[in-house]
Amino acid sequence: MSAAPIPERPPDLSAAVARQLEQWISEQQLPKGAQLPTEKLLCEKFGVSRAVIREAISRLKADGCVTTRQGSGAYVAAPPGHGSFRLLHGLLPSATIPTDEISDVFELRCLVETGAAERAALRRTPADLARMREALARMDEALAAGSDAVGDDDAFHVAIAAATQNPHIERFQAFMGRQFSDSRAPTWSGEGHRSGRARQAQAEHARIFDAIACGDADAARAAAQAHLVCAARRLGLDPLRWGNERLEGTQ
Amino acid sequence: MSAAPIPERPPDLSAAVARQLEQWISEQQLPKGAQLPTEKLLCEKFGVSRAVIREAISRLKADGCVTTRQGSGAYVAAPPGHGSFRLLHGLLPSATIPTDEISDVFELRCLVETGAAERAALRRTPADLARMREALARMDEALAAGSDAVGDDDAFHVAIAAATQNPHIERFQAFMGRQFSDSRAPTWSGEGHRSGRARQAQAEHARIFDAIACGDADAARAAAQAHLVCAARRLGLDPLRWGNERLEGTQ
């Protein structure tokens, strides 16, 4: 381990060691199965106790990056970040985040949400519809009161995903919703209420709901697509970047 | 902590403790900021040493689920899995993994891959096509040699996602591909070659490629859908579970 990471002494040693180890694995392009230095060597190199090394390795094990075998050693299990999908930035346009990047994330969202709406139309149960109605009702109340409904907006979309009867679609929608909560704030802010953005979004929600309630998969897909296009516009994004008129022509 | 998790003694204590703590946080619906029991209490409750508890907490810290303050305690930082999307199991049918669950993951994949194929048809560049051709050529070579092409199969799908010119779609495809590498092995194994599974998969790949090369978005979507239906069947999954004949009727 001639090119081993050189340690520093920040407040949380195990996190820092984990970070440096992860970086070193990436830089060395260690393949799956490559053995890491022993705990003893790492203690010497980082100048920390065995407990700190073990906690750092535990962190990397939680990330799926490293695996260990008692009596044998620690091994690279996968490249860092292998076992999960993350979005890289906050999802509100700003001077530091390229608008195109957010638009691209919107498009990924579009792939999943239009498909989910379609399937929800085919598979929704009365309980699913009740759940959507409840979220809609709460957004209606927020409209009347001029108050915040970011959480209800999200709940509405998760309820649609739940109506697909596919828990993985629901989980993915919940994940994306968490990343998008910031982007819903301008819709439901005081300014969003005054400018009519909230009212417009709610009208789009109602159209999606109606299509799903009617069991009309095509209309549900089209309504979900239209909603996303308008949502992007409300954020100042250009949905035409997603493709050409052909895809938009479905609405 | 009257309703604390009851421990067992599996081989890797810290992983098991972390899992049980995470589950308990979810079941109790502990909000962000809620304090966890002290290390001392957890040691007593789980019947393990302080080192094991600390390693388990380190795992949860790596997941972003828990944060700690020296002298104060451990706190819920976010619901488990908050900042990332993970699939929960390996993706090969087995006695311990419900087939329905894998089928559901396939459907999520279907949402993204059919949309990606559509967009690839509209946006692909000559370089994109060359990249797909290269992966196809390598799979052809593997067909001729009876050898493994799991990596090339994956590279083909990632190349399609890259042709959407949307890096997030590409990254998601790469993530899903990693989770699915096990599921491609039966196609490209010796048995897969002998039984014709590899040849069939490759024919499907060629159809997707042709549609994308022609710029025919509808055909690309249909070819991608058909490929996924057949891939599911090759794995013994029932693609009819995904919905009814209406969605399949698009092929």
Next chain:
DNA sequence: TATTCTGAAGTTGTCAGACAACTTTGCGAA
């Protein structure tokens, strides 16, 4: 009586040593 200050108790962070359980290596015997 209310507020502030101080010290003790409590809690996490790190270090060190010991032993258990497992793996790898090296040497001698067949």
Next chain:
DNA sequence: TTCGCAAAGTTGTCTGACAACTTCAGAATA
């Protein structure tokens, strides 16, 4: 040359001690 066994090496867990920080309770002061 191969196999078996013991020693050495390595990870997994436990225990104890001390450092660094936080919280709480009681005493002192206004």
